[in-house]
Amino acid sequence: MPPGVNCIYCGGSTSGVRRGEHVIPEALGGTQTLRCVCRSCNTAFSVLDKELCSRSPLSIVVQQELGTKTGMxxxxxxxxxxxxxxxxxxxxxxxxxxxxxxxxxxxxxxxxxxxxxxxxxxxxxxxxxxxxxxxxxxxxxxxxxxxxxxxxxxxxxxxxxxxxxxxxxxxxxxxxxxxxxxxxxxxxxxxxxxxxxxxxxxxxxxxxxxxxxxxxDPETLLSYQQDLILRALVKIGLNLLAYALSPTDVNSTTFPIATKYARWGTAGTPNLQNSGFVTGGTLSESHCPTDAHKFELVYSNQLWRLVAVFFGGRIGTCVHFPGPQITDYVRYEIVAPVKSKDWTVYKSKLHLAPRAIRTLWDDLSVMIPSMPIRHRGSRKRVEQRRRGK
Ligand SMILES: [Zn+2]
Incomplete structure (x- = not known):
């Protein structure tokens, strides 16, 4: 990191930052990192990442896709x-x-x-x-x-x-x-x-x-805090912008409300209406490649909107946050293959305001249109182990 670059979230020093903040959480298979996030902010974000990746509806897909046992x-x-x-x-x-x-x-x-x-x-x-x-x-x-x-x-x-x-x-x-x-x-x-x-x-x-x-009696209960999930999503949006643009374009001065909200959960209210998990229709329209996450960042009417589609379109989120005034509609499309640094970023101009997206918080059947059917495997695995005894 060149000297003098401050944390995009709090403006503090980033000296001594080695590993950096994952642009999208490591628990989702994210590999790209930002070194323009200070250690203190990075530590504070682990609570948000945990809420998103191991407690929310997204965690169900994470466990199935990545085989992790962290979900609650x-x-x-x-x-x-x-x-x-x-x-x-x-x-x-x-x-x-x-x-x-x-x-x-x-x-x-x-x-x-x-x-x-x-x-x-x-x-x-x-x-x-x-x-x-x-x-x-x-x-x-x-x-x-x-x-x-x-x-x-x-x-x-x-x-x-x-x-x-x-x-x-x-x-x-x-x-x-x-x-x-x-x-x-x-x-x-x-x-x-x-x-x-x-x-x-x-x-x-x-x-x-x-x-x-x-x-x-299949039934899943989830217990997660919406405010932490929204902060996690705003943070991913800011991280992606810092990655696609540069840390000098995205920081606590240019995005004061959003950076403070992600870091502290306070200071103004990003437009959290119509934010949350998105329904199946939005997911299938995203044309997200298999084994990748796809992000669409659109600026219009002084708001950035991040539509994140995870794991080839199995589940997605939408969040809005205020950013600096830009004259045009701008749209970034980022495709991030899971566990790969081979990301692609497309920038284009929109000529129309983005369409409305329906969000909701708790109907898994609508949020996860492609939850696979019934199990194969665990019995087989146990028997193989026993033979080897
Ligand atoms: Zn910081």
């Missing part, structure tokens, strides 16, 4: 009115449960994906899980290791949130051991949870212990 999804159990930790797998239509212990008062429920457990054998599966739970609680009691505590600050709209004890590992991973995560809502005494979990004995003859929610 819940399945819903009507019988107990509880939200349960679930995962989204490539090729699955429905979320699948992570194996977990749910502490419902004096009862400890063991819930897991039935298909996976049956492919192993219910007894073997339950006993192996029990051994790992036992090992991790002993580790916690003696060395304060083996359990990650995660306090949930925002409940899903539906479903109670009792403490649950789970691990993001499929059976195939279990031999390597696992770290358990304990999710809880209230600052409950940790030792009580540990002791309840430690006392648990698997009893697969009880009907409540073998439940396959993900397969039988």
């Amino acid at each position: 999804h819940w399945d819903y159990n009507e019988e107990y009115d509880i939200a349960l930790e679930a995962r989204i797998l490539r090729g699955f239509l429905a979320p699948v449960l992570w194996p977990q212990l749910v502490l419902l008062g004096p009862t400890t429920l063991f819930l897991f994906d039935q298909e996976e457990a049956e492919s192993v054998g219910l007894d073997d599966y339950a006993n192996a899980f029990h051994n790992l739970v036992h090992r991790s609680t002993e580790q916690w009691l003696s060395r304060r290791k083996g359990i990650i505590w995660e306090r949930i600050r925002r409940q899903p709209d539906r479903g109670r949130f009792p403490p649950r004890f789970f691990s993001r590992h499929e059976y195939a991973d279990w031999k390597r051991g696992m770290t358990f995560i304990c999710r809880y809502l209230d600052p409950i005494e940790r030792e009580q949870i540990v002791h309840a979990v430690r006392r648990w004995e698997p009893d697969i003859t009880r009907s409540t212990t073998a439940t396959s929610l993900g397969v039988l």
Whole structure:
């Protein structure tokens, strides 16, 4: 970075910045970086990236496309009115449960994906899980290791949130051991949870212990904060402009409202109407190449509009933010292949104001028109592992 270039978000010094801010988050397969973002802003943005990439509807596609296990999804159990930790797998239509212990008062429920457990054998599966739970609680009691505590600050709209004890590992991973995560809502005494979990004995003859929610009753609960998602999207828009134009064109002076909003969530209100996830029609009209993200940045009426279409058009977003006065309508089109630096940028002039785009926040069936149907694979993977034992 040449000396004297300040952070485009806060105007602070960028000296010592090596890795830089990802133009689009690394969790989405982004590779291009900007070194004109200071370390402090970059750190602050990781909260936004996490919200967008591991908690929002986009995270479902991320998990399926990139196979990452970072997403936070819940399945819903009507019988107990509880939200349960679930995962989204490539090729699955429905979320699948992570194996977990749910502490419902004096009862400890063991819930897991039935298909996976049956492919192993219910007894073997339950006993192996029990051994790992036992090992991790002993580790916690003696060395304060083996359990990650995660306090949930925002409940899903539906479903109670009792403490649950789970691990993001499929059976195939279990031999390597696992770290358990304990999710809880209230600052409950940790030792009580540990002791309840430690006392648990698997009893697969009880009907409540073998439940396959993900397969039988597909439903995904998402819990994300819209304001953080919008800030993440505004930030991507500013990053893309800084990448396509230059850091001297995009900074805290030329885009004061948008940069402050992305960095602090305050200072004026970008036009957040008609911002959010976009519907299937917009996605198919974008002609986004497979295995790429495509971005359209359009300036009109003192607003920039970013339409982002991710993973070949499986899901998209739209966000508006104010920018400096330009006389013409301007349009940038950026195609960013996933995990590649081979980006293309087209600049053109628009002669008409851009068409309206319909956005919404929570209807997955409309937002994700190409969610693949039913699963292949996990059973096969488990069996192959077992043969190699
Ligand atoms: Zn900064």
